[in-house]
Amino acid sequence: MKSKDRPADRKEQKEKMAAVVKVLKDRYPAAECALRWEGDPWRLLVMGRLSAQCTDKRVNEVAGPLFAAFPSAADMARAEIAAIEALVRPCGLYHTKARDLKEASRQIVEDFGGELPREMDELLTLAGVGRKIAHLLRGDVFGLPAVVTDTHCIRIGGRLGFYPEEEKTPVKVERILTALVEPEESADFCHRLVLFGREVCSARSPACGSCPLAERGLCEHDRRAKAKARASL
Numbered sequence: 001m002k003s004k005d006r007p008a009d010r011k012e013q014k015e016k017m018a019a020v021v022k023v024l025k026d027r028y029p030a031a032e033c034a035l036r037w038e039g040d041p042w043r044l045l046v047m048g049r050l051s052a053q054c055t056d057k058r059v060n061e062v063a064g065p066l067f068a069a070f071p072s073a074a075d076m077a078r079a080e081i082a083a084i085e086a087l088v089r090p091c092g093l094y095h096t097k098a099r100d101l102k103e104a105s106r107q108i109v110e111d112f113g114g115e116l117p118r119e120m121d122e123l124l125t126l127a128g129v130g131r132k133i134a135h136l137l138r139g140d141v142f143g144l145p146a147v148v149t150d151t152h153c154i155r156i157g158g159r160l161g162f163y164p165e166e167e168k169t170p171v172k173v174e175r176i177l178t179a180l181v182e183p184e185e186s187a188d189f190c191h192r193l194v195l196f197g198r199e200v201c202s203a204r205s206p207a208c209g210s211c212p213l214a215e216r217g218l219c220e221h222d223r224r225a226k227a228k229a230r231a232s233l
């Protein structure tokens, strides 16, 4: 049995995760999605697809003209691909994204009676929807437990020591975090990780010196860096 698989270690990891969740909850009481989807589930689906390899800011900018031209799934399902492409082009990968948006909109209208489905296996049948978007939709639209393994989540979880920092496989990270985070906290926790990743634990220059998680001894990356510094004295 590997050391991390022992029940005592799992308990320790769960306790540490609960402490991390609390620190981030105190720091970011409002854990809102950065995408402005205006309470329309189909819009969140569209914006989630557009956000692949694109910033949330850019997606929010594109959303205005896009939803003005196509206000509903039925409108987008009927649209010319070229017309969708022209509007989503600033988000990159626009051929694929436009094709997926039209097809997913058609599926929602024809296969799901115009309503976004809530079950994971149904969401995964929608064009362009992978586990990350499916979790985002389940958490934000339906209030279900959801671990959205975006780049911030994957990076920070590794730095904190819940898995090796080199681990970048979303499905593995999702499995590990799902076992550690209380289900009712998971969706908001992931939104908080995005805020924390932008503000404090950035990819290139994490502000470890002023990090609330380091202050409480919750970060493995920081613990190792300090041990290394002591050893070199």
Ligand code: SF4
Pocket (backbone or CB within 6 Å): 159, 160, 200, 201, 202, 206, 207, 208, 209, 211, 212, 213, 214, 219, 220, 221, 222
């Ligand atoms: S101590 Fe540094 S690496 Fe660790 S969570 Fe804080 S900012 Fe990120």
